[in-house]
Amino acid sequence: MRDKLFIDGKWEKPRRGGTLDVIDPATEEVIHRAPAATYDDIDRAVKAARIAFDSGPWPKLTGTERAVYLRAIAEKIEERRHALARLEVTDNGKPLPEALWDIDDAAGCFRYYAGLAEELDANPEETIAVGDNRFTARAIREPLGIVGAITPWNYPLLMVSWKVAPALAAGCTIVLKPSELTPLTALELGAIAEEIELPPGVLNIITGTGQDAGQPLTEHPLVDKLAFTGSVPTGRKVMMAGAQDIKNISLELGGKSPFVVFADSDIDRAVEWIMFGIFWNQGQVCSATSRVLVEEPIYEAVVKRLCEEVAKIKIGNGLDDGTLLGPIVSKGQYDKILTAIDRARQDGATIAAGGGRPAGFNSGYFIEPTVLTDMSEDSYVWREEIFGPVVCVKPFADEADAVRMANDSRFGLAAAVMSADKARCERVARALRAGIVWVNCSQPTFTEAPWGGYKQSGIGRELGRWGLSNYLETKQITSFDADEPWGWYIKA
Numbered sequence: 434m435r436d437k438l439f440i441d442g443k444w445e446k447p448r449r450g451g452t453l454d455v456i457d458p459a460t461e462e463v464i465h466r467a468p469a470a471t472y473d474d475i476d477r478a479v480k481a482a483r484i485a486f487d488s489g490p491w492p493k494l495t496g497t498e499r500a501v502y503l504r505a506i507a508e509k510i511e512e513r514r515h516a517l518a519r520l521e522v523t524d525n526g527k528p529l530p531e532a533l534w535d536i537d538d539a540a541g542c543f544r545y546y547a548g549l550a551e552e553l554d555a556n557p558e559e560t561i562a563v564g565d566n567r568f569t570a571r572a573i574r575e576p577l578g579i580v581g582a583i584t585p586w587n588y589p590l591l592m593v594s595w596k597v598a599p600a601l602a603a604g605c606t607i608v609l610k611p612s613e614l615t616p617l618t619a620l621e622l623g624a625i626a627e628e629i630e631l632p633p634g635v636l637n638i639i640t641g642t643g644q645d646a647g648q649p650l651t652e653h654p655l656v657d658k659l660a661f662t663g664s665v666p667t668g669r670k671v672m673m674a675g676a677q678d679i680k681n682i683s684l685e686l687g688g689k690s691p692f693v694v695f696a697d698s699d700i701d702r703a704v705e706w707i708m709f710g711i712f713w714n715q716g717q718v719c720s721a722t723s724r725v726l727v728e729e730p731i732y733e734a735v736v737k738r739l740c741e742e743v744a745k746i747k748i749g750n751g752l753d754d755g756t757l758l759g760p761i762v763s764k765g766q767y768d769k770i771l772t773a774i775d776r777a778r779q780d781g782a783t784i785a786a787g788g789g790r791p792a793g794f795n796s797g798y799f800i801e802p803t804v805l806t807d808m809s810e811d812s813y814v815w816r817e818e819i820f821g822p823v824v825c826v827k828p829f830a831d832e833a834d835a836v837r838m839a840n841d842s843r844f845g846l847a848a849a850v851m852s853a854d855k856a857r858c859e860r861v862a863r864a865l866r867a868g869i870v871w872v873n874c875s876q877p878t879f880t881e882a883p884w885g886g887y888k889q890s891g892i893g894r895e896l897g898r899w900g901l902s903n904y905l906e907t908k909q910i911t912s913f914d915a916d917e918p919w920g921w922y923i924k925a
């Protein structure tokens with residue numbers, strides 16, 4: 434495990450020598466002391482990225498040349514697949530099979546953007562038809578500049594790859610600040626950058642707290658773009674900090690996503706997708722479908738079946754065989770979830786399953802998978818993101834009622850609808866105010882498809898070609914090609 438920051442292609446101790454305790458949430462043991470960066474370190478990293486962008490080779494390489502580096506990163510991630518997945522489990526708590534998915538997806542993300550980097554060469558410019566044939570107008574795309582990338586702890590390396598891969602593909606240089614709770618795999622990416630001889634300063638990796646490392650990055654005048662994933666309150670601060678210099682900003686924020694289940698659905702299938710939608714990654718998923726709306730005729734049956742299945746979920750250390758639900762990432766997040774469950778209880782909700790710490794666990798931040806019913810539509814637990822294994826289930830009367838309840842939220846990241854009636858699924862999918870809508874499933878995510886939220890769930894889209902556009906500027910080049918005066922005062 435690494436104890437230095439990766440700045441300008443070299444490993445450096447933080448100037449003030451601070452460290453961050455990295456805790457295994459399954460055991461509560463300190464497993465590492467990661468470097469804690471402060472303003473001086475951020476400043477060095479940003480200046481290195483600035484020089485690498487303004488006078489280094491990276492933005493001037495062709496997309497095809499950059500693609501070689503991206504594919505090399507993908508290969509190195511694959512070579513270390515098991516080691517990286519185990520780091521992710523001890524850092525974040527998630528079950529090993531889920532960590533392996535994340536690592537494979539991270540490698541896949543670098544490969545995908547290698548392909549898009551090559552496509553930039555294939556389509557270097559677009560000629561625009563303008564209303565005067567004496568002119569030729571073209572649009573070209575150029576790398577946006579220095580990116581300050583700030584990522585959360587729920588999918589540590591995967592969230593990093595969603596930003597670093599397209600930014601590198603576009604020709605940007607980067608200062609990355611991963612979450613202080615899960616810094617381990619991001620630092621390994623520094624080692625990979627070193628091994629593949631990525632030019633110095635192109636990717637700088639700074640671990641530290643939001644206040645001491647994140648905030649100075651968002652305020653640094655030499656940073657051109659802020660790419661942030663995290664909570665709404667922090668997103669608001671990032672946006673305000675970026676406003677000072679009118680930085681380009683993209684935000685991937687929280688959610689309280691609805692899952693609408695109509696009465697013609699197969700109950701067993703519905704229950705499996707409901708469970709996956711809220712309990713994978715311990716419910717610490719921005720797009721988790723944490724509000725389940727079930728049509729009245731099958732409401733009781735779905736709740737009963739759900740509670741039966743929830744009781745079978747194997748809780749344990751993510752490294753143990755068969756674990757489906759690991760610990761919550763940190764003590765702070767664990768306390769926050771238990772407080773939200775208590776508040777739901779006090780507000781009159783019924784705890785239909787779970788609701789506390791599982792029996793037999795003496796250490797680790799474990800919380801039972803929890804099913805809540807009978808909460809009101811204006812209750813905290815129905816409206817606010819809990820970011821844990823807690824699902825709220827409510828009945829609805831008809832399609833119009835379901836759409837109204839689903840859309841009644843300040844968030845709009847994701848939503849899901851389940852019905853045997855395809856036309857109804859299509860109608861509801863279009864009526865839902867969310868950036869991602871799953872039909873007859875919940876959560877599968879593809880690197881090729883756009884990802885991001887409506888309303889307070891964010892600004893912009895990651896993944897797919899939308900993700901690459903985040904890191905490109907568009908320039909118009911217009912030339913006057915006619916051999917004649919313009920005619921403002923010289924007459925032809």
Ligand code: NAD
Pocket residue numbers: 583584585586587592610611612613641642643644646647648649651662663664665666667668670671685686687688718719720818820846885886890891
């Ligand atoms: P968070 O907002 O607490 O922290 C996110 C990152 O911001 C961390 O790296 C943190 O150190 C940094 N940070 C904190 N204060 C800062 C400041 N003042 N200036 C700059 N950076 C600062 O979020 P979290 O708890 O790490 O992650 C959970 C949240 O992320 C949830 O709300 C979840 O929904 C959201 N999320 C969204 C997506 C998405 O794609 N929309 C994906 C994953 C997580």
